[in-house]
Amino acid sequence: MSSDRKIVLFDLFGVIARHQRPGALEELAARCPAPTDAFTTAYWACRPPYDAGRQSAPEYWAAVLRWLSLPVDSDTIEDLRLTDIDSWSRIDERMVAYVQSLRDVAEVALLSNIPSDHADAFLAAQPWLHNLDHVAFSGKIKAAKPAPAAFHHCVVAMRAAPADFLFIDDREENVRAAQATGMNGHVFTDRDELTAIIDTWLPTRRLTGKLHDIMKDHRL
Known part of the structure; x- marks a missing residue:
C-alpha cells in the first residue's frame, strides 16, 4: 500500500x-607489507561483517592481517584504518x-x-x-x-x-x-x-x- x-x-x-581511489589497494598492501593480489583478496573477503556492523575496525583489520599471516599490532591497524577511510572520501x-x-x-x-x-x-x-x-x-x-x-x-x-x-x-x-x-x-x-x-x-x-x-x- x-x-x-x-x-x-x-x-x-x-x-x-x-568509488575507492585508484591505487588505494596497492598503497594499503604496501603498508602491511603484502603482495597486492593477496591483500586485495583478504581486504574484500573479510569485509562483509565490517560493513554490516558485526565487526569493529580493529577486528576487521586484525582479520585481514591474520589472513595474510602477518603480525597484528595496533599501530599498523590504525595506519591501515585511516588510509582506508581516506581512500573512500x-x-x-x-x-x-x-x-x-x-x-x-x-x-x-x-x-x-x-x-x-x-x-x-x-x-x-x-x-x-x-x-x-x-x-x-x-x-x-x-x-x-x-x-x-x-x-x-x-x-x-x-x-x-x-x-x-x-x-x-x-x-x-x-x-x-x-x-x-x-x-x-x-x-x-x-x-x-x-x-x-x-x-x-x-x-x-x-x-x-x-x-x-x-x-x-x-x-x-
Whole structure:
C-alpha cells in the first residue's frame, strides 16, 4: 500500500560519492607489507561483517592481517584504518548539488554500505548529509544491502510504505533486492538519465527551473 509520499533513496558510493581511489589497494598492501593480489583478496573477503556492523575496525583489520599471516599490532591497524577511510572520501559535487535540490520536490534519504567508522568520517566531513530526511549506514543499522533488512530499516525509520520509495543504486543486485521488498528501483548510470527518471516519477511535482539551472551550473 502506498501513500502520496515520494522518497528518493540514494546509494552513496558510485552515485553521490566516488568509488575507492585508484591505487588505494596497492598503497594499503604496501603498508602491511603484502603482495597486492593477496591483500586485495583478504581486504574484500573479510569485509562483509565490517560493513554490516558485526565487526569493529580493529577486528576487521586484525582479520585481514591474520589472513595474510602477518603480525597484528595496533599501530599498523590504525595506519591501515585511516588510509582506508581516506581512500573512500571523494564525492561528486554535482551529484551533491542535485541531491540537495531534490529536497524541494521530494523527501530524500540515503542507504549506504559503509563501516561505522567510515560513516562517522563522512558525517563529519560532509555537513549536507545532516540535511537529508534520513541517513542509513550499514555499519550503524547492522544490515547491509542487498539484505532485505537494510531496506526494511528505511521503511520503518521513515514510517513509509515500500512503494513510496524510488531506490537509486549503481549495483543491479541491490536494485533488484529493493524491488523485491516493494520499492521502485533504478540502476544508476549517469546524472542526466537519473534526472529524466525522477522527472517521470514525480509527474505532479516537476523539478523547477531553479533545479535545472543548478544542474546546468554544475555541468562540466
